Amino acid sequence: MLVTEAVRSLDSRGIVTINAVAHEIGIDQSGASRMVKDAVAAGYLEIKPSESDTRRREVTVTAAGLDLLHDAHRWQEAVFDQLSGQWTDQQRTEFHHAMLRLLERSHTLDTDGQAGPGTTGRCR
Structure with a gap:
């Protein structure tokens, strides 16, 4: 969830690389890379070569990742409503x-x- 939310947030600002994800969630690059790979394996994220620089890999949220975020945000709103x-x-x-x-x-x-x-x- 954390890494998927980070990628969505970064995407809205136009900066989505493994290093950017690491910076966003406050961990080292290798830790972010493992988290991204786990989210890719779960179907929530996708890694592809950058269109502007093929040496760089960009991370995007999949439809399943957007569903995950939607469900999580709906739950958060319900809890906020209760509180x-x-x-x-x-x-x-x-x-x-x-x-x-x-x-x-x-x-x-x-x-x-x-x-x-x-x-x-x-x-x-």
Whole structure:
């Protein structure tokens, strides 16, 4: 699940290599390679030569991987609905927007947890 979600996220930003996956989930290249190979064997991901550089391999999410993500996200939403059942619509909306801001901000951090270029360096 983790590696499939990482590939989907990277694909939306146009960067999907084994090294990019490793960086995204915070592990070394060999660990990411093993995780990707396991997800390929399970039918959730596909590895193919890059169209722009045949020396590079690109990773994509398969239809089965998209189904996996859809089911996982549906489950996550159901759990969130249970946990926030007594919240107002405004509280849910504010929480949703805050989480989106955090996710967007997370892509500006370097692997050591320091803010990347163009950020304030504060993440509190």
